[in-house]
Amino acid sequence: MNCTKCKTKAVIKLPRHHAAFCKGCFTGFVHDQVAKAITSQKMFGKDDRILVAVSGGKDSLALWDILLKLGYKADALYVNLGIGTYSERSQEKVRRFAEAAAAPLGATLHRHTVEQEEGAGIRELAQLVHRPTCSTCGTIKRYQFNRAAIEHEYDVMATGHNLDDEAARLLGNVLHWQEEYLDKQGPNLPASVEGFAKKVKPLYRLAERELAAYCILNGIDYIVDECPMAQGARTLLYKEVLNRLETESPGTKQTFYWGFLDKQSRKASASTTMTEKDQAVLHPCATCGQPTTAEVCSYCKLMARAKTPSAS
Numbered sequence: 617m618n619c620t621k622c623k624t625k626a627v628i629k630l631p632r633h634h635a636a637f638c639k640g641c642f643t644g645f646v647h648d649q650v651a652k653a654i655t656s657q658k659m660f661g662k663d664d665r666i667l668v669a670v671s672g673g674k675d676s677l678a679l680w681d682i683l684l685k686l687g688y689k690a691d692a693l694y695v696n697l698g699i700g701t702y703s704e705r706s707q708e709k710v711r712r713f714a715e716a717a718a719a720p721l722g723a724t725l726h727r728h729t730v731e732q733e734e735g736a737g738i739r740e741l742a743q744l745v746h747r748p749t750c751s752t753c754g755t756i757k758r759y760q761f762n763r764a765a766i767e768h769e770y771d772v773m774a775t776g777h778n779l780d781d782e783a784a785r786l787l788g789n790v791l792h793w794q795e796e797y798l799d800k801q802g803p804n805l806p807a808s809v810e811g812f813a814k815k816v817k818p819l820y821r822l823a824e825r826e827l828a829a830y831c832i833l834n835g836i837d838y839i840v841d842e843c844p845m846a847q848g849a850r851t852l853l854y855k856e857v858l859n860r861l862e863t864e865s866p867g868t869k870q871t872f873y874w875g876f877l878d879k880q881s882r883k884a885s886a887s888t889t890m891t892e893k894d895q896a897v898l899h900p901c902a903t904c905g906q907p908t909t910a911e912v913c914s915y916c917k918l919m920a921r922a923k924t925p926s927a928s
């Protein structure tokens with residue numbers, strides 16, 4: 617098997633693109649896909665300051681690496697959730713990448729430790745408020761990333777969601793006709809109101825295995841295990857189903873998700889945009905000032921309940 621581009625020995629085959637690449641051409645292909653995502657979805661420009669949400673996993677570290685190599689101004693935020701050795705090991709991967717690859721290019725790593733700021737690890741917090749760990753984690757991460765982006769005046773927040781993540785989420789939303797969520801499934805969510813950072817997903821054109829290959833070929837050491845608290849059984853099932861379809865007919869995932877984006881962009885000009893809908897329902901949280909649809913945002917409700925467990 618030879619590289620489609622340069623005809624030397626290929627190291628990876630990409631059936632959905634009818635291509636195979638050597639290490640150099642594959643790295644170039646990955647960079648091109650991200651560059652295409654950024655420009656076609658008008659995510660950000662070379663002067664914008666970007667905050668990447670990093671977890672220590674392959675997707676977010678690859679994203680930080682690619683943005684820096686493409687010449688963007690990208691810093692990162694790591695949230696330590698206090699999940700025993702898992703958090704320690706993932707923090708160590710992030711720290712090493714930051715030191716060796718990001719710092720030399722002038723990029724900064726911000727860190728937030730849930731045990732210090734929220735007063736307990738994620739498991740204890742979830743128990744105190746009688747909610748699943750993953751939803752508690754989601755509430756805290758969303759809040760802290762948005763807060764960091766606003767406080768440090770970043771123009772945009774970037775997350776490492778890939779094609780597999782977005783296609784699985786889309787399948788779930790379609791199966792249950794969650795139209796409200798469908799509206800927010802694009803890779804570019806504008807800063808609809810004051811106090812909300814713009815959010816983008818520059819990896820939506822790349823599959824999970826392509827990002828794993830990118831990390832391995834480029835010497836990026838990442839944490840392989842999933843978070844031990846992750847339930848997400850349904851998401852995993854959707855991913856499995858999509859992988860079976862992909863094996864049978866390569867390109868299914870991208871046809872599904874990119875096709876959805878196409879339809880969405882044509883619809884957006886005709887109907888009320890998401891920004892307008894958000895502006896109509898969001899206002900500042902009475903406690904912290906971040907935008908929310910309720911009187912008090914879900915993060916502040918969580919923290920209030922964690923402090924008075926009997927009231928839950």
Ligand SMILES: [Zn+2]
Pocket residue numbers: 619620621622623624637638639640641642
């Ligand atoms: Zn090549």
Ligand SMILES: [Zn+2]
Pocket residue numbers: 901902903904905906912913914915916917
């Ligand atoms: Zn609040």
